[in-house]
Every structure is written in C-alpha cells, then in structure tokens.
Amino acid sequence: xxxxLIHENSGWTRAKPFANPHIFTGPIHSPLASNLPMQTRxxxxxxxxxxxxxxxxxxxxxxxxxxxxxxxxxxxxxxxxRGVNLIDTTADSGDSLSEQIIGRFLREQTExxxxxxxxQPSSGxxxxxxxxxxxxxxxAAYLRERVHERLNHLQKDQIDLLQLQTWTAAWNDDPQPLxxxxxxxxxxxxxxxxxxxxxxxxxxxxxxxRDGLVDTVQIIFNLxxxxxxxxxxxxxxxxxxxxxxxxxxxxxxxxxxxxxxHQFA
Numbered sequence: 726x727x728x729x730l731i732h733e734n735s736g737w738t739r740a741k742p743f744a745n746p747h748i749f750t751g752p753i754h755s756p757l758a759s760n761l762p763m764q765t766r767x768x769x770x771x772x773x774x775x776x777x778x779x780x781x782x783x784x785x786x787x788x789x790x791x792x793x794x795x796x797x798x799x800x801x802x803x804x805x806x807r808g809v810n811l812i813d814t815t816a817d818s819g820d821s822l823s824e825q826i827i828g829r830f831l832r833e834q835t836e837x838x839x840x841x842x843x844x845q846p847s848s849g850x851x852x853x854x855x856x857x858x859x860x861x862x863x864x865a866a867y868l869r870e871r872v873h874e875r876l877n878h879l880q881k882d883q884i885d886l887l888q889l890q891t892w893t894a895a896w897n898d899d900p901q902p903l904x905x906x907x908x909x910x911x912x913x914x915x916x917x918x919x920x921x922x923x924x925x926x927x928x929x930x931x932x933x934x935r936d937g938l939v940d941t942v943q944i945i946f947n948l949x950x951x952x953x954x955x956x957x958x959x960x961x962x963x964x965x966x967x968x969x970x971x972x973x974x975x976x977x978x979x980x981x982x983x984x985x986x987h988q989f990a
Contacts, residue, residue, distance in 0.1 A: 763808025768839075768886075769940055770965030772917065775811040775839045779969075780804040782814030785823040794826055801830050810836065813969070815843040815890065816875055824878035832880050840879060841886035841969075843921060844871045852923045855895040863889065863902035872906075872914055888919035888943060894929035903938045917941060919969075922957070931956055934964045941967035947975045 765774045785797045801812070814823045824842060831838055846853055846862035853862055875884050887906060896902070906918045919941035922930045930942045942961065944953050947970075961968045974980045 765810075767967075768917070769967035772940065772967050773839055773885075776809045778809060779811035779813045779841075780809050782812055782823045782827055785814070785826050797826050798830050801827070805834065805836050805838065811839050811841070813841045816845065816871060816878075821874065821878050824875065828878055828880040839885045840881070841888060841919070842875050842879065842884060843888045843890045844868065844875070845890040852891045852925060853893040853895075855893060857893060857895065859896045859899070859902050863905075865901070865905045868902060868905045869909070872909055876914065883913055884915050886917040886919055886941060887915045888921055888941070890921050891923045892920050892929055892933075893923065894926055894932075897929060897932045900933065900936075900938055903933065907938070917967075919943060919967075921971075927953060928956055931960050934960050934966045937964070939966060941969060943969040943971055945972050946970045947973045948979055949975055 764777045766777050767773070768775050780801060785792070804812075812827055814827055816824060827840065831840070844863075846857075847864075847867055849857055849862055872884065872887065875887065876882065887909075889902060889906075903918065903920075906915060909915045910918060917940040918938070920930050920933060920939050921943045922928075922945070924945055927944050930939070930944075933939050934942065942957070944957060946953050958968065960966070
C-alpha cells in the first residue's frame with residue numbers, strides 16, 4: 726500500500742509515521758522552509774516512484790484567491806526544484822485553466838513529472854445521490870470527451886492518472902464508467918485509473934479495490950478523520966492499491982491556525 730500526503734489546496738504537508746506504520750499524521754514540516762530531502766514511494770505495488778508530497782493545482786485559475794499565471798508557474802518551479810514529481814489537479818478548476826497552465830509549464834521542463842487529473846460528473850446533485858444513474862452522470866460519450874479535453878489541456882499523449890472526482894455506492898454493482906476508463910486505458914489514453922472517495926461514504930471504494938477496477942483511491946485522512954484506517958487502508962494494502970490523502974491539514978485547521986491553548990466556544 727502507498728500513502729501520500731498530498732496538497733492542502735496549494736499548500737505543502739509532510740508527516741511522520743506514528744503508532745501504525747501505514748498512518749501518517751503530524752508533526753508537520755514544510756520542505757520549503759527546511760533542507761529535508763524529498764522521499765519517494767511507489768504508487769501502489771506496481772506504480773511509479775513519486776514524491777510523497779505532491780503539488781496541488783486545484784487553486785490555480787480558480788476563485789480561491791488572486792494569482793497570476795507567472796506566480797503559479799513560479800510555485801510549480803519551486804516544487805520541482807524541491808523534488809516534487811507528482812502534480813494533482815482537476816479538470817474543473819477555473820474552466821480547466823489549472824490544467825492548461827500545468828501543461829504549458831511542463832512542456833518547457835526536462836524532469837519526468839507524474840500528472841494526475843480528474844473528471845467531475847455531468848450536472849446533477851453533488852455528491853451523486855443513490856438515485857442518480859451513471860448513464861446520466863458518467864456516460865461513455867461524456868467520459869471520452871472529457872478525457873480528450875484533459876489530453877489537450879495537459880499537452881500529453883497519455884494521462885498518467887485519471888480520477889473520477891466522486892462516486893456513489895449505487896453504481897458499485899454496475900460500474901460501467903470505470904469499465905469505459907479501462908477501455909481508454911487499453912487504448913493508451915490513460916495509464917492509471919483512480920477514484921476520489923466521496924466524503925460522506927468513503928468506504929464505497931472498498932468493493933472497487935477488491936474488484937480490481939481502480940489503481941488508486943484518494944481519501945480524506947487527518948487527525949480528525951481516521952475512519953479510513955478501519956477498512957480502506959487494510960484493503961488497499963491487500964489489493965496493492967495506491968492511496969492518496971487529501972486535506973491532511975483539515976483545510977487549514979491543523980496548520981497552526983489554532984494554538985494549543987485555544988479555547989473553542
């Protein structure tokens with residue numbers, strides 16, 4: 726099993742192991758403010774070696790604050806200089822501006838960088854409800870169109886890791902969207918297939934891992950939310966599925982915002 730502490734929006738996190746060697750929590754150190762060497766891990770049993778810290782490209786081009794393309798490219802350059810070789814972004818950040826900036830940046834680089842992106846379901850309830858049909862949210866035509874958009878924006882012939890942005894357990898017994906991605910994988914358009922576990926039902930990815938339908942899962946895991954340790958992480962180890970952790974700092978609340986003596990009302 727592989728666990729990465731990845732982006733907290735556009736931030737950086739590093740964690741040290743504690744009691745369970747498969748669980749990573751604080752203390753937090755910033756590689757931007759230290760000389761710690763970047764560590765690498767295999768993304769799943771048969772995956773590539775990637776940095777244990779990734780660059781989160783979600784906020785590039787989004788409404789999460791003003792930043793110029795020049796500033797975004799400068800941040801990407803610092804990340805690569807510090808040993809990061811995993812960039813995680815999404816198709817739906819600022820009308821795919823994040824992907825386009827990353828694609829333009831990487832075209833000028835010589836480093837071998839592993840890029841992960843995502844596809845959101847078509848319009849409908851968020852997250853998808855048990856009453857949503859996969860045909861309406863992740864149809865084959867829709868997925869193919871979106872994969873080709875990702876390839877064009879990232880200026881790549883193959884997407885290193887394509888993740889579905891969310892899921893519902895209602896589709897587990899007929900996971901046609903993942904079978905479409907498997908087809909695209911066979912066609913050489915995608916290398917690895919992943920799922921972002923929905924916050925309200927992260928365990929829905931367990932069946933997908935056991936059925937061999939995904940190469941990676943992306944989950945929420947931090948000091949406050951550790952339910953994934955009960956089943957998701959052991960099953961990932963059992964199946965050789967790569968695990969990427971999002972919001973390890975709980976979207977900022979664990980980043981030093983609150984001192985140890987803070988009193989909550």
